[in-house]
Amino acid sequence: MPSSSGPSIDTITEGGRVTQVGEGQEADESAPPVMTFGAPTAGEVLAERYELVEHINNDSAGRLVWRGVDVILRRPVAVVLRYPGGDSATEMLQAAVAASRVIHPNLVGVYDAIDEADRAYVVREWVDGQSLRDLATDGPLDPARATAIGNAVASALAAVHATGMVHGNVHPGTVMISDEGRVVLADARTDGADSQENDIRAVGGVLYFALTGYWPHTEAPLHGATAGHGRAAIPDAVRDAGGAIAAPRQVRAGVPAYLDDLTMDLLDAEIAPPSSDVLAAELARLDVPAEEEHYLDNSGPLRFAADTEEEPSPLAAAGGRKVAVGIAGLLAVALVGLLIGISALNGKDKDQQANQGPAPTSSAPAGDATPAAVVVRKLPVKSVRIIDPDSKLRDELGGADKVIDGDADKGWGTDTYTAAKFGNNKSGMGVWLDLGEPHSVKSVQVVLSATGASAQLLTGTIAPPSTSAGDKQLIANYKTAQNAIGQPFEEHDGTTMAFNGFDADKKYQYLLFWITELPASDRGFQVDVQEITVQGS
Numbered sequence: 001m002p003s004s005s006g007p008s009i010d011t012i013t014e015g016g017r018v019t020q021v022g023e024g025q026e027a028d029e030s031a032p033p034v035m036t037f038g039a040p041t042a043g044e045v046l047a048e049r050y051e052l053v054e055h056i057n058n059d060s061a062g063r064l065v066w067r068g069v070d071v072i073l074r075r076p077v078a079v080v081l082r083y084p085g086g087d088s089a090t091e092m093l094q095a096a097v098a099a100s101r102v103i104h105p106n107l108v109g110v111y112d113a114i115d116e117a118d119r120a121y122v123v124r125e126w127v128d129g130q131s132l133r134d135l136a137t138d139g140p141l142d143p144a145r146a147t148a149i150g151n152a153v154a155s156a157l158a159a160v161h162a163t164g165m166v167h168g169n170v171h172p173g174t175v176m177i178s179d180e181g182r183v184v185l186a187d188a189r190t191d192g193a194d195s196q197e198n199d200i201r202a203v204g205g206v207l208y209f210a211l212t213g214y215w216p217h218t219e220a221p222l223h224g225a226t227a228g229h230g231r232a233a234i235p236d237a238v239r240d241a242g243g244a245i246a247a248p249r250q251v252r253a254g255v256p257a258y259l260d261d262l263t264m265d266l267l268d269a270e271i272a273p274p275s276s277d278v279l280a281a282e283l284a285r286l287d288v289p290a291e292e293e294h295y296l297d298n299s300g301p302l303r304f305a306a307d308t309e310e311e312p313s314p315l316a317a318a319g320g321r322k323v324a325v326g327i328a329g330l331l332a333v334a335l336v337g338l339l340i341g342i343s344a345l346n347g348k349d350k351d352q353q354a355n356q357g358p359a360p361t362s363s364a365p366a367g368d369a370t371p372a373a374v375v376v377r378k379l380p381v382k383s384v385r386i387i388d389p390d391s392k393l394r395d396e397l398g399g400a401d402k403v404i405d406g407d408a409d410k411g412w413g414t415d416t417y418t419a420a421k422f423g424n425n426k427s428g429m430g431v432w433l434d435l436g437e438p439h440s441v442k443s444v445q446v447v448l449s450a451t452g453a454s455a456q457l458l459t460g461t462i463a464p465p466s467t468s469a470g471d472k473q474l475i476a477n478y479k480t481a482q483n484a485i486g487q488p489f490e491e492h493d494g495t496t497m498a499f500n501g502f503d504a505d506k507k508y509q510y511l512l513f514w515i516t517e518l519p520a521s522d523r524g525f526q527v528d529v530q531e532i533t534v535q536g537s
Contacts, residue, residue, distance in 0.1 A: 065080055096122050133173045200276055204267040381433050386429065395415075438507035453518060511534070
């Protein structure tokens with residue numbers, strides 16, 4: 001096998017979009033020989049590891065997508081190739097490198113990225129399922145499922161945006177839904193052609209498409225897109241003579257008013273959109289089981305808009321929404337606003353009023369019904385310490401304050417162990433944070449020194465003393481299913497973990513970043529926690 005002319009990036013997070021069907025296939029006991037460079041062929045093995053099994057399609061940028069098998073780990077993979085490689089593959093490889101520090105359950109995982117000059121390829125997670133674009137060919141989705149998909153996409157974007165990056169390629173073709181129902185976002189771009197705001201507005205487009213089967217944006221298809229791929233194959237939204245799109249409720253029956261309003265607000269260029277983490281929190285609140293949907297009546301959630309309104313558009317005059325302008329109400333959807341919004345939504349329910357306080361009366365000034373804007377910010381940490389319940393020596397507790405000092409080049413580190421699970425002598429170690437008082441928390445981002453660690457974020461209600469017995473008591477309180485924030489990152493392949501699964505209706509004071517497995521290093525197994533950042537209000 002000729003040597004690669006570019007770096008190999010193991011286990012990073014980014015990936016090409018694939019409409020994937022069928023099951024992955026186990027590798028044969030004896031791998032076939034490596035073929036010569038040129039157009040890929042079935043049975044060829046790339047980098048002495050990735051066997052090409054079946055050509056699936058060509059993606060929106062003209063790249064070849066293959067189903068393959070990692071013959072070492074014996075797992076199915078997707079292989080996205082450019083032939084030839086070199087300069088033509090630069091953007092694809094840069095996207096993989098740029099996203100390598102972002103790991104999230106709703107982002108597709110990438111295992112390798114190699115440039116061999118004659119061709120280049122990214123090896124990524126195989127997702128048994130289909131894209132949202134293909135899923136909707138059978139008709140629009142029900143509102144509950146559309147909301148769940150929008151929530152997953154917004155959560156993935158929140159993790160990307162927390163690093164300062166832009167995805168730049170959010171549309172129904174890059175939203176993948178696995179056969180088990182997992183939603184992942186794929187095929188990020190790094191050519192600088194987009195912005196975080198456009199990412200967020202694209203979530204509105206995804207919601208609109210899921211609810212109607214039409215795409216509401218008027219921009220041209222992706223560069224290099226061909227018929228049948230990307231946005232090119234998505235039918236345009238229904239529009240009036242002036243070009244204004246019909247609201248989802250005008251296209252199909254059964255769309256709740258609150259979801260219709262939220263979607264149209266995200267698509268309205270005159271309304272500043274919320275940040276991706278605020279949007280994710282709102283969609284998480286709306287993502288309720290079907291049997292509980294009656295709690296969200298058609299008066300809807302708080303809007304991403306100010307109180308002033310322009311004259312209704314022709315669509316609004318026909319029964320649709322009015323176009324609201326301004327940005328004063330933007331952050332009213334933050335957590336405190338959401339709690340008040342829930343009370344307003346259920347104002348007609350006397351039992352709800354008893355639990356949440358009285359709704360505004362008709363005689364109250366209009367401004368009294370609008371909660372004060374809440375700014376999402378970096379929350380200060382009152383105290384931090386290391387949790388080590390299984391240690392007798394307790395000699396790894398120093399330096400905890402470095403994980404909150406704002407310097408990602410300094411941090412607290414574990415000792416070096418002979419095995420990934422702390423030498424098989426400990427259940428884990430963690431960094432415990434006390435925010436000083438209960439806060440509405442939006443996200444927690446943890447920067448590590450190396451890839452390959454496993455960890456989860458927990459919360460609890462007690463703050464015992466820093467002793468072996470106290471640490472055991474803390475772990476017993478925190479390690480329950482209801483105290484887990486989001487999904488655990490198991491053997492994750494990046495150096496940044498982003499946790500966004502906070503309950504919008506709860507407040508949090510104590511957080512625990514709990515490490516269960518260490519990544520391998522030259523001397524053994526060890527990791528440093530460089531920085532932990534908590535965002536909230």
